[in-house]
Amino acid sequence: MVDFTLTDEQRALREMAHDFAANEIRPVAWEHDRDGSWPEPVLKKAWELGLMNSHIPEEYGGPGVSY
Numbered sequence: 001m002v003d004f005t006l007t008d009e010q011r012a013l014r015e016m017a018h019d020f021a022a023n024e025i026r027p028v029a030w031e032h033d034r035d036g037s038w039p040e041p042v043l044k045k046a047w048e049l050g051l052m053n054s055h056i057p058e059e060y061g062g063p064g065v066s067y
Contacts, residue, residue, distance in 0.1 A: 016049065017051055020045075020046065020051060024042050024046075025039075025042060028042060050062075050063035050065065
């Protein structure tokens with residue numbers, strides 16, 4: 001049987017992603033959609049938090065998050 005229970009690290013990442021979407025993306029999403037503009041500050045912050053590069057191993061400069 002496969003255990004789909006999230007680890008503490010995975011739960012923390014899920015919560016951080018949820019909070020980031022609610023606090024950083026949601027308030028500006030409509031404006032960027034309307035204008036067709038690129039949300040560079042949002043993407044930069046997501047990268048800094050490790051949300052955009054989580055698949056990159058630590059040995060290559062990424063956060064090395066386990067899925």
